[in-house]
Amino acid sequence: MATITFEVNGEREEVAFAPHKTLLEVLREDLGLTGTKHGCELGECGTCTVLLDGTPVLSCLVLGLACAGHGVRTVEGMAQGGKLHPLQETFADLGAAQCGYCTPAFLLAAEALLAANPKPTREEIKDALAGNLCRCTGYIKIYEAIELAAERMQHA
Amino acid sequence: MHRVIGKALRKVDAVAKVTGATRFADDLTFPRMLYCKLLRSTQPHARIVSVDGSAAAKLDGVQAVLTGRDLPIPFGILPVSQDEHALCVERVRFIGDPVAAVAATTEETATAALDLIKVEYEPLKSFASAEEAVEHPEPRIHDYGDSGNLHKLIDLEFGDADEGIAEGDLVREDLFFFEGSTHLPMEQHAALAQWSPDRKLTLWTSTQTPHYVHRALAKVLELPAARIRVIATPNGGGFGGKSDPFSHELVVAKFAMMTGRPVKITLTREEVFYCHRGRHPTLMWVRTGVKRDGAITGMHFKSLLDGGAYGSYGVASTYYTGALQTVTYHVPRYHFQGARAFTNKAPCGPKRGHGTPQPRFALEVHIDKIAEELHLDPAELRLKTLVPANSLTANYLRVGSMGLGQCITKVVEGSGWKKKFRKLPRGRGVGLACSSYISGAGLPIYWNNMPHSGVQLKCDRGGGVTVFCGSTEIGQGSDSILAYIVAEVLGVDPFDIAVVTGDTDLTPVDLGSYSSRVTLMSGNAALQAAERARQILALHAAKQLEIPAERLTFADGRVFDGKNPKHGMSFAEAVQRAEAAEGTIGTVGSYTPPQSAGKYRGAGVGPSPAYSYSACVAEVDVDPETGIVRVPTIWIAHDVGRSINSASVIGQVEGSIYMGLGEALMEEMAYRGDLKVVHKIPSLLEYKSPTTLEMCDVVTYLIEDPDPNGPFGAKEVGQGPLLPVMPAVANAVYDAVGVRVDEVPITPEKVFKALRRKEKGEPARYGPDHFPDIAWPEPTRVPTPWEGGDGKAVSPARV
Numbered sequence: 001m002a003t004i005t006f007e008v009n010g011e012r013e014e015v016a017f018a019p020h021k022t023l024l025e026v027l028r029e030d031l032g033l034t035g036t037k038h039g040c041e042l043g044e045c046g047t048c049t050v051l052l053d054g055t056p057v058l059s060c061l062v063l064g065l066a067c068a069g070h071g072v073r074t075v076e077g078m079a080q081g082g083k084l085h086p087l088q089e090t091f092a093d094l095g096a097a098q099c100g101y102c103t104p105a106f107l108l109a110a111e112a113l114l115a116a117n118p119k120p121t122r123e124e125i126k127d128a129l130a131g132n133l134c135r136c137t138g139y140i141k142i143y144e145a146i147e148l149a150a151e152r153m154q155h156a
Numbered sequence: 157m158h159r160v161i162g163k164a165l166r167k168v169d170a171v172a173k174v175t176g177a178t179r180f181a182d183d184l185t186f187p188r189m190l191y192c193k194l195l196r197s198t199q200p201h202a203r204i205v206s207v208d209g210s211a212a213a214k215l216d217g218v219q220a221v222l223t224g225r226d227l228p229i230p231f232g233i234l235p236v237s238q239d240e241h242a243l244c245v246e247r248v249r250f251i252g253d254p255v256a257a258v259a260a261t262t263e264e265t266a267t268a269a270l271d272l273i274k275v276e277y278e279p280l281k282s283f284a285s286a287e288e289a290v291e292h293p294e295p296r297i298h299d300y301g302d303s304g305n306l307h308k309l310i311d312l313e314f315g316d317a318d319e320g321i322a323e324g325d326l327v328r329e330d331l332f333f334f335e336g337s338t339h340l341p342m343e344q345h346a347a348l349a350q351w352s353p354d355r356k357l358t359l360w361t362s363t364q365t366p367h368y369v370h371r372a373l374a375k376v377l378e379l380p381a382a383r384i385r386v387i388a389t390p391n392g393g394g395f396g397g398k399s400d401p402f403s404h405e406l407v408v409a410k411f412a413m414m415t416g417r418p419v420k421i422t423l424t425r426e427e428v429f430y431c432h433r434g435r436h437p438t439l440m441w442v443r444t445g446v447k448r449d450g451a452i453t454g455m456h457f458k459s460l461l462d463g464g465a466y467g468s469y470g471v472a473s474t475y476y477t478g479a480l481q482t483v484t485y486h487v488p489r490y491h492f493q494g495a496r497a498f499t500n501k502a503p504c505g506p507k508r509g510h511g512t513p514q515p516r517f518a519l520e521v522h523i524d525k526i527a528e529e530l531h532l533d534p535a536e537l538r539l540k541t542l543v544p545a546n547s548l549t550a551n552y553l554r555v556g557s558m559g560l561g562q563c564i565t566k567v568v569e570g571s572g573w574k575k576k577f578r579k580l581p582r583g584r585g586v587g588l589a590c591s592s593y594i595s596g597a598g599l600p601i602y603w604n605n606m607p608h609s610g611v612q613l614k615c616d617r618g619g620g621v622t623v624f625c626g627s628t629e630i631g632q633g634s635d636s637i638l639a640y641i642v643a644e645v646l647g648v649d650p651f652d653i654a655v656v657t658g659d660t661d662l663t664p665v666d667l668g669s670y671s672s673r674v675t676l677m678s679g680n681a682a683l684q685a686a687e688r689a690r691q692i693l694a695l696h697a698a699k700q701l702e703i704p705a706e707r708l709t710f711a712d713g714r715v716f717d718g719k720n721p722k723h724g725m726s727f728a729e730a731v732q733r734a735e736a737a738e739g740t741i742g743t744v745g746s747y748t749p750p751q752s753a754g755k756y757r758g759a760g761v762g763p764s765p766a767y768s769y770s771a772c773v774a775e776v777d778v779d780p781e782t783g784i785v786r787v788p789t790i791w792i793a794h795d796v797g798r799s800i801n802s803a804s805v806i807g808q809v810e811g812s813i814y815m816g817l818g819e820a821l822m823e824e825m826a827y828r829g830d831l832k833v834v835h836k837i838p839s840l841l842e843y844k845s846p847t848t849l850e851m852c853d854v855v856t857y858l859i860e861d862p863d864p865n866g867p868f869g870a871k872e873v874g875q876g877p878l879l880p881v882m883p884a885v886a887n888a889v890y891d892a893v894g895v896r897v898d899e900v901p902i903t904p905e906k907v908f909k910a911l912r913r914k915e916k917g918e919p920a921r922y923g924p925d926h927f928p929d930i931a932w933p934e935p936t937r938v939p940t941p942w943e944g945g946d947g948k949a950v951s952p953a954r955v
Contacts, residue, residue: 034183035176037392039342040425044840047342075176084174092170095803098811099631100173101180101342101392126848133840135342135393136631138814139848141807 004068008033009077017064023057024048026064027074035075035104039133046132049105050074056112058131075104078111086149086156087111096145098136105132110146119150159711160644161868164803167636168655169390169629181346181362181389186418189348190219192408193266193421195256195273196430197248200500200833201297202277204246207256212272217265220414221273222257227410231372233365233400233505235602237307237467239298242376242406248277249297249465250500251834252430254403259411259419282500284832286439286462289497290928297465297498303931307463308474310494311935312758314550315943320454320489324445326529330522331441333899333924334514334882336462336825337818338434339507340845343392345431346422347405349412357413358385361405364394364628365668368601370660372401373409388658391630391669395815396506398630399670400433400468429838433468433505434825436461436496438477438514441927442522450530450537454489457481458927459515461496461504468505470496472761476511479762481519482549483592484560484769485541489940490550493932500833502825506670508815509875512593513882517900520589520883524890533577534588534887535568550940552754552947553762557871559795559861560590563771566793566857571773578891583778587887590771591879595797595865595872596673598749598763607746609677610664613642613685615693615741619713619728621646621653623685626666627678628658632874633804634674638682640800641867645686646693647710648727664744672872675800676765677747679867685745692741696734697725750865756938756949765865768872769795772813772880774852776888783908785821785889786850790881793857797871802858808873809856816881818846822901898923 002019005012008031017030024041027033027050036059039047043061050059051073078085087107090096097103106129113120113128120128125143134142172178209221224245232238244255256273260266283289283297283305293304302309321327347361357379363369366388374381391398404421411419423431439460445453459477463470478492509516527534538560543549545558567588568574576586600608612624623642629635635655643650656662666678690710697715698705701723709718716724725733734741752763771793777786790813799805822844826836836842862869882900890896895910898921906922914920934952939945 028183029185033176034179037180037343038182039344040840042425042839042841044425045342075174079175084171088171088174091174092166095164095167095170095807097167097170097173098633098807099341099343099391099393100169100178101631103173104176107174126851129848131847133342133845133847135340135395135815135845136811137807138810138812138854139851140810140854141803143848 002065004065006067006069007071009073019065021064022060023062023064023067024059027059033074033076037101037104047102047105049108049132051108051112054112054115056109073108075107078107086152090145090149094141094145094148096137096141102132102134106134106142114150114153118154158644160640160650162799162802165650165801167633167804168639168650169635178390180343180392181348181360182422184348184360186350189418189420190259190261190411190415191263191266192257192259192411192419193270194254194404194407195270197244197251197253197255199248199277199279200251200282200831201280202248203280204244204248205276205278208274209256212258212269215265215269215272217261218258218269219261220259220411222407222410227376227406229376231376231401232467233368233469233601234467234471236471239300239467242403250502252502253465257407259415282831282833284499284501284827286460286497286499287928289499290930297500301498305498306495307467307498308471308496309933310474310478310758311932312478313491313935313937315489315940317454317456317489317491321443321445321456323453325448326526327443327445328522328526328529329443330525331898331924331927332518332521334438334517335900336435336437336504337507337823338429338432338825338843339395339397340843341393341395341397344423344425344428345398345402345404347408348418348420349408350418351412351416356383357409358387359405359409360387360389362391362398363388364391364398364630364670366628366658366660367626367665367667369401369405373406376406377409385661388628391628394630394669395508396510396670397433399506399668402431425840426838429835430502432464432502435507436463436473436504439924439927440515440518442518444522444526446526448530450527450532450540452485452487452541455481455487456491457515458493462499463496464499464501464503466503468503470504473506473511475758475761477515480512480592481515482551483543483553483555483767484590485538486543487550495930501827509593509878510671513879516591516879517882520880521886521898524887535564535573538590539564548753548941551762552759554753556766556865557797557861557863558769559859560769560771562859563769563793563795564590566859567771567773567791570855570857571791573773583780583892585888585892586773586775587884587891588773589880589883589887591876592767592769593872593876593879594671594764595676595766595768596749596764597671598752598765599760600667607748609666609681610746611678611681611685611744612664613689613743615689615731617728617732617735619652619726619731621648622656623653623682624656624663625678625682626658626663627674628669630669632669632808633801634669634678637675637679637800641679641682642686645683645690646727648713672875675870675872676866679870680747681745683745683867685743688743688745689741692738693730693734696737697730700725700733753947755947756936758936766797766863766871768876770877770880772884774881774884774888776885776892778889778892778907780893780911783904783911785902785907787817787852787885789853789855791855792877793859794873794877795859795861796873797863797866798860798869799858800868800870805858805873806856809877810854812875812877813854813881814846814851816878817852820882820885820900820902824901894920896921896923
């Protein structure tokens with residue numbers, strides 16, 4: 001067993017796990033954070049996207065051990081004090097989540113995008129999300145939700 | 157004036173989905189839970205000589221091993237195709253067929269144990285295509301079916317089609333091929349079983365059809381259905397791929413019974429490709445006679461489906477390739493011949509549009525070619541030949557509301573069709589296509605007289621309402637539909653309604669989330685239950701308010717006098733008064749579709765309470781140098797009858813366009829190797845699907861022509877809008893560069909080859925050139941309604 005200390009959603013966590021485990025497995029199996037999903041576990045679909053020190057990563061391709069001392073953000077960390085994040089609000093309002101399985105990944109990829117580029121164009125949104133597959137929505141409601149959240153966050 | 161219906165509200169599960177709180181099947185864990193893995197066949201077709209799991213059973217951590225002999229009872233979704241085993245008994249029929257299973261304390265141990273299972277195979281000749289299966293009746297892949305390796309043969313004739321075709325001023329004949337594709341839900345199938353010493357089995361599973369899983373478990377495990385509880389977890393996408401009972405569901409249940417411990421399986425992405433049940437690869441031939449104005453005089457349609465290794469829904473799929481040709485344009489005489497072959501590939505089944513996207517592709521491209529030969533605008537030709545509303549088709553489908561004309565007009569106007577068609581510069585083109593789809597099947601899979609959907613409704617004295625329904629939330633919004641409809645009738649906030657669905661212990665049967673049936677059927681059941689509750693509440697509220705019950709309005713969480721809104725009470729008080737007078741307030745509602753008009757054998761597939769209609773214009777850019785097709789914009793109009801939630805309806809339309817675009821341009825369940833039976837890299841990377849970079853812009857128009865059979869007039873939207881995309885893109889490619897690609901997906905290679913042929917002066921086309929000879933059965937002849945038919949066959953005598 002390996003033991004690491006890292007920050008998950010702003011809180012310090014010390015966790016022991018088999019050293020071959022991926023960040024995805026550590027989050028889901030050892031920390032019970034099942035909001036992070038998986039679609040292939042081969043780095044192909046983007047469904048397991050989380051933020052590592054603010055950057056989107058595929059948690060199925062990151063070893064848990066490599067996260068020692070770093071900060072990870074999952075969908076469970078987005079709502080604060082019982083209040084949804086603006087992206088969560090707009091995803092819910094506009095129907096950007098249908099089955100909801102890829103949604104946590106899209107939310108985090110979108111959050112990273114807006115942190116780097118608070119007023120992205122439609123083309124910039126498409127580029128930022130090109131590594132995340134969604135089979136339900138055709139992506140359009142996701143773009144619209146990101147654009148609306150960006151606008152609201154500008155005026156917040 | 158509706159307060160809830162039609163509004164773009166949040167879905168009732170939206171917050172759970174955006175916070176990651178929704179618990180999908182693989183998110184569930186229990187103490188002492190075991191992990192299951194399946195050993196799958198490495199052979200496409202072979203006799204199993206022996207399976208030896210003894211070494212695996214001895215591995216530290218392995219709790220149990222299963223082989224085919226442990227679960228010998230066959231199952232299958234259709235009563236006529238009970239041809240699957242939880243684990244293969246004597247024969248494997250495709251690479252990926254499950255042969256043995258292990259339950260162990262960790263997933264790693266279970267995986268390691270698979271390598272210790274020894275299977276000896278005796279290879280048999282394998283068949284990779286429907287044509288091969290037609291040619292070789294032996295060795296048979298199954299020892300049942302209509303002939304040799306042909307699982308199903310259908311021949312239905314409505315009037316003398318040949319005579320009708322001969323009356324045309326133009327007779328046109330075309331061949332088309334539609335490649336298979338798969339659903340590719342983002343969530344891999346997962347199931348978790350728990351067995352209790354009081355002989356009760358619970359299965360949590362990502363299924364679209366808990367009712368049929370319930371039936372299969374009872375049959376294969378020989379347990380009373382009353383001791384089995386199936387809980388359909390929210391599906392992380394289904395699209396038809398989670399509509400069959402599956403091996404892994406039966407195996408984890410058996411393991412739970414053997415070990416007394418919870419057992420879970422989550423399929424790998426590779427295994428999801430082997431479960432498949434996707435679009436049948438389909439070869440089609442069509443001959444149509446038309447008058448100079450485009451009026452159809454007769455049509456003869458043949459389809460040959462590659463079914464893969466098992467029956468699945470295939471008999472229904474085969475009928476569906478011939479059923480809905482008649483509900484868009486008037487076809488006075490119609491002959492359909494359909495065949496489904498068994499092959500040694502992953503089994504095909506129902507994918508979004510179930511058996512109808514293939515013939516719709518063929519028909520809509522065929523009509524585009526006819527319009528060109530007749531020098532008619534393809535939009536105008538279609539508008540002139542529409543099936544009238546409230547009519548009966550040649551094959552006895554009862555069309556109710558019919559908004560296709562409005563759909564065509566909308567997309568023609570919106571897309572600037574008249575300024576673009578045959579007028580854009582080379583390399584740019586537009587194409588038009590239409591379609592129709594069922595709002596649920598008129599007949600259930602197991603023929604009986606019971607309702608297709610049931611709802612129980614409980615009114616709480618605190619003012620809360622709970623709706624119980626067996627329907628299954630797969631992302632399409634079925635839970636929300638129940639809440640909106642009940643909220644509309646009872647005048648409460650939809651978010652004050654609790655929805656309990658997809659649990660065979662708690663909820664009355666709904667047949668499942670397939671064939672676009674849920675809004676119409678569970679919606680009608682919910683509507684009936686809510687109206688009954690309202691009646692009870694109104695009776696006692698009216699007494700208290702001393703006004704006639706008819707004057708009561710239920711709105712904004714109150715029950716009040718419509719003529720004097722201040723005179724009223726809260727909804728909670730209305731429940732309390734009713735409960736004090738009558739006891740606990742609960743009602744039920746159920747829905748059974750109307751009787752079908754067709755009485756011939758085969759009439760069970762095609763009838764529906766209501767048909768949705770769609771029209772689509774695609775604009776494409778084709779690079780004449782490379783054959784690469786890009787689709788910047790699709791205009792789509794969809795006749796949904798009535799939107800229950802307009803945002804959800806548009807979401808379903810956009811999702812359908814997306815999936816149709818994938819099928820039009822890139823998605824293919826392709827096989828490789830010398831025998832062409834090895835899946836061409838079963839991964840999300842190599843199975844090409846549209847990303848944000850390929851997805852087109854979508855302009856959606858909703859046509860609301862309420863259908864009397866739908867709740868508030870609603871018809872389906874989840875599948876129909878996919879259908880016109882592939883033919884619209886194909887027709888647009890022709891408009892852009894003058895070549896016909898009569899096959900999907902329309903890959904650059906195919907466009908390029910057709911362009912090369914055109915340059916050489918050969919036919920500017922890529923597509924099939926031959927439909928094999930098939931020994932069709934004697935046709936079932938049914939006189940059309942306008943020939944005085946009554947829906948019954950006149951020959952052969954026996955049917």
